[in-house]
Amino acid sequence: MTKLESKIIVVTSGKGGVGKTTSSAAIGAELALRGHKTVVVDFDIGLRNLDLIMGCERRVIYDFVNVIQGDANLSQTLIKDKRIENLYVLPASQTRDKDALTTEGVEQVLNDLRKEFAFIICDSPAGIERGALMALYFADEAVIVTNPEVSSVRDSDRIIGVLNSRSRKAEQNGELKKHLLITRYMLNRVQRGEMLSIEDVQDILAIPLLGVIPESPSVLNASNNGIPITLDANSDAKRAYQHAVSELLGEKTGALNNKGWTKIFGGLRIFNRSPA
Amino acid sequence: MSLLKFLGLSNRKSAQIARERLQIVVSHQRMEGGDVEFLPKMRNELITVISKYIKIDKDQINVQLLRNGSCSVLELNITLPTPQEQVAKETT
Numbered sequence: 271m272t273k274l275e276s277k278i279i280v281v282t283s284g285k286g287g288v289g290k291t292t293s294s295a296a297i298g299a300e301l302a303l304r305g306h307k308t309v310v311v312d313f314d315i316g317l318r319n320l321d322l323i324m325g326c327e328r329r330v331i332y333d334f335v336n337v338i339q340g341d342a343n344l345s346q347t348l349i350k351d352k353r354i355e356n357l358y359v360l361p362a363s364q365t366r367d368k369d370a371l372t373t374e375g376v377e378q379v380l381n382d383l384r385k386e387f388a389f390i391i392c393d394s395p396a397g398i399e400r401g402a403l404m405a406l407y408f409a410d411e412a413v414i415v416t417n418p419e420v421s422s423v424r425d426s427d428r429i430i431g432v433l434n435s436r437s438r439k440a441e442q443n444g445e446l447k448k449h450l451l452i453t454r455y456m457l458n459r460v461q462r463g464e465m466l467s468i469e470d471v472q473d474i475l476a477i478p479l480l481g482v483i484p485e486s487p488s489v490l491n492a493s494n495n496g497i498p499i500t501l502d503a504n505s506d507a508k509r510a511y512q513h514a515v516s517e518l519l520g521e522k523t524g525a526l527n528n529k530g531w532t533k534i535f536g537g538l539r540i541f542n543r544s545p546a
Numbered sequence: 547m548s549l550l551k552f553l554g555l556s557n558r559k560s561a562q563i564a565r566e567r568l569q570i571v572v573s574h575q576r577m578e579g580g581d582v583e584f585l586p587k588m589r590n591e592l593i594t595v596i597s598k599y600i601k602i603d604k605d606q607i608n609v610q611l612l613r614n615g616s617c618s619v620l621e622l623n624i625t626l627p628t629p630q631e632q633v634a635k636e637t638t
């Protein structure tokens with residue numbers, strides 16, 4: 271029986287290296303900080319990285335595939351964050367391949383997680399093969415991570431097509447809620463006409479904007495230290511992720527028009543304004 | 547430095563070029579992608595029907611699916627030959 275209304279959110283993109291893992295960790299940690307019991311699940315079988323970004327790599331004993339195959343149970347496998355309450359990681363296997371993710375196995379694990387967690391964040395691998403399809407199949411909502419760059423936008427469009435046709439929600443003629451998260455945005459290059467703007471990307475992908483994360487040196491810094499950016503010292507990227515999470519929770523931040531974002535990057539510190 | 551670059555015009559173009567290229571590539575991708583499987587077939591049938599009435603090159607027919615918020619727009623563009631072109635074609 272489901273104890274609470276839990277949400278499965280896939281963080282996906284098609285293209286690799288655009289910021290899915292960074293965003294999964296940041297969003298997961300921020301949700302937990304706000305009191306929502308949250309687990310971040312690494313679907314990148316064979317190339318696990320979430321544990322490093324979350325700073326729990328030395329505490330991995332069992333993994334997702336062990337749970338699916340019955341070698342370990344969930345409570346043995348979930349890693350509880352040492353810094354904050356409510357935050358857990360389900361690591362991916364480093365040695366198995368993605369065929370170990372069976373539909374039934376993944377469904378069983380997600381159903382069990384639903385009993386415990388308010389938010390289940392699925393960090394998708396790149397591509398549109400088994401791992402990525404499994405990460406998105408059971409999702410209630412999707413965060414599409416996109417860099418303002420041609421190949422990333424094209425791949426995001428592709429993955430939106432996949433979400434619209436091959437997710438369980440789509441198969442049941444339901445609507446999978448989609449959110450656009452633009453990352454590695456450089457306002458100065460956009461202003462010089464060297465980079466696609468927020469409007470350009472939104473025009474092409476035509477899904478609602480969740481947030482815009484600036485290109486920021488603090489992201490690399492946080493990953494060096496194994497700290498999700500939202501648990502790290504104040505930075506522009508941290509504020510941007512905090513804003514995105516407010517939007518995800520349905521709080522109207524009033525920043526999600528282009529003027530608002532331009533203000534943010536213009537340094538008017540609208541992030542520090544409490545939501546009305 | 548060229549005058550264009552100096553004025554910032556050539557730079558402004560690169561984001562614009564990116565936008566235009568993306569619009570085209572994405573609309574093709576949406577037709578080929580799994581979400582609307584019937585489109586390539588429909589495009590071919592449209593070409594057959596249209597060329598029954600109008601002498602036309604296959605590549606003068608452009609079928610695009612544009613996503614627009616919650617709905618999609620099917621855009622059909624047919625470039626009709628000018629009378630001269632038509633004559634030229636008929637004589638070859």
Ligand SMILES: Nc1ncnc2c1ncn2[C@@H]1O[C@H](COP(=O)(O)OP(=O)(O)O)[C@@H](O)[C@H]1O
Nearest residue numbers: 286287288289290291292454484485486489490
């Ligand atoms: N906003 C950002 N600013 C600067 N670097 C970033 C930003 N977001 C991600 N990165 C960097 O991009 C690289 C890929 O990020 P990652 O989250 O691992 O992508 P993915 O999971 O999509 O492959 C990492 O080196 C990360 O530090």
Ligand SMILES: [Mg+2]
Nearest residue numbers: 290291314319
């Ligand atoms: Mg990743």
